[in-house]
Amino acid sequence: MYFPPNDATTWTTKTPASLSWNESNIPALLNYLETKNSKSFIVLHNGKIVMEYYFNGHTNSSAWYWASAGKTLTSTLTGIAEQEGLLSITDKVSDHLGIGWTSAPLAKENLITCKHLLSMSSGLDDSLGDDVSPANLQYVADAGTRWAYHNVYVKLQDVVAAASGQTWENYFNGKLKNPIGMTGAWIPNGDLSVYWSTTRSMARFGLLALNNGNWNGTQIINTTFFANATSTSQNINEAYGYLWWLNGKSTYHLPQTQIQFPGELIPNGPDDMYMALGKNDQKIYVVPSKKLVVIRMGDAADGSNFALSDFDNVLWEKINAVIN
Known part of the structure; x- marks a missing residue:
């Protein structure tokens, strides 16, 4: 497995031909990406860049937002804080934030653990918008009994900050960003901050994930936590781990609905694929x-x-035509 150096812009490449990929289908893939408003596209194999393309004025030095794909950064930092003994994901959130961080009755608020925030099963009302002030975090169901895609996960950043005695960004920079050579920054956007970076920095984090939290011999996040993060985290939405989406499951739920759908998230995608997925693709x-x-x-x-x-599904149809 190849890892790009942390202190350089160089990144070793390999050709599609060296992998016996079907190069004749690459133009159709790139055309699809460009017509679908893409700004960048990278494929790594064993850590080396096989494909790297930029569209519509974007470049390898341009920053763009991760949106909810950045939830996986929050998941990872929570796991790092746990392995350092600063918290346990079974802790009540109120152990770190104090009581009254929601508007739920105290007995119901005290049911909510960090793991519930990681797995989107807090039981708080997801229909009230993005505001995560106490007044907007209202009880709907007991924690662990209802899955709902909700911005309340961002409270994990406050938990990590409180537990570490550092700002969220400082802890993130020291424990994840700098060790794997990422660039970028958390930019405030309403009640939460959104991570912005180059496409290669996003690829670095993806490479860390491919290696179960190991970066060139250094275990950034322990393998047990990462394996749990990329496995079904509760018994309601099979296709959700700790802020990671999971392919290859028999049923799934989507944001903004309580409906259970049959089949896997991305039928054309590999069954063992796990994903960080953000707003607007x-x-x-x-x-x-x-x-x-x-x-x-x-x-x-x-x-x-x-x-x-x-x-997602059409893109994987185009990718499969190249790699299979």
Whole structure:
């Protein structure tokens, strides 16, 4: 496995031909990406860049937002804080933030653990918008009994900051960003901050994920936590781990609905794929069986969306035509 140096802009490449990929289908893939408002696209195999393309004026030095793909950064930092003994994911959130961080009755608030925030099963009302002030965090169901895609996960950043005695960004920089050579910054956006970086920095994090939290011999996040993060985290939405989406499950739930859908999230995608998915089609796809990391940044491919869209399945049809 190759890891790009942390202190350099160089990144070793390999050709599609060296992997016996079908190069004749690459133009169709790139055309699809460009017509679907993409800004960048990277494919890593065993850590080396096989494909790297930029569209619509974007360059390798341009920053773009991760949107909810950055939830996986929060998951990872929570795991790092746990391995350092600063918290346990079974802790009540109120152990770190104090009581009254929600508007739920105290007995119900005290049911909510860090793991519930990681797994989107806090039981808080997801229909009240993005505001995560106490007044907007209202009880709907007991923690662990209802899955709902909700910005309340961002409270984990406050938990990590309180537990570490550092600002969220300082802890993030010291424990994850700098050790794997990422660039970028958390930019305030309403009640939460959104991570912005180059596409290669997103690819670095994807490579860390492909290697189960190990970066060139250094275990950044322990393998047990990472394995749990990329496995089904609760018994309601099979396709959700600790802020990671999971392919290859028999059923799934989507943001903004309580409906259970049959089948896997991305039928054309590999069954073992786990994903960081952000609003308007920000994508990190990690495929251990194929040793692949695939990154897509850009504007929404079609209409605005929260994480998943039809674009995922068509994109994987185009990718499969190249790699299979």
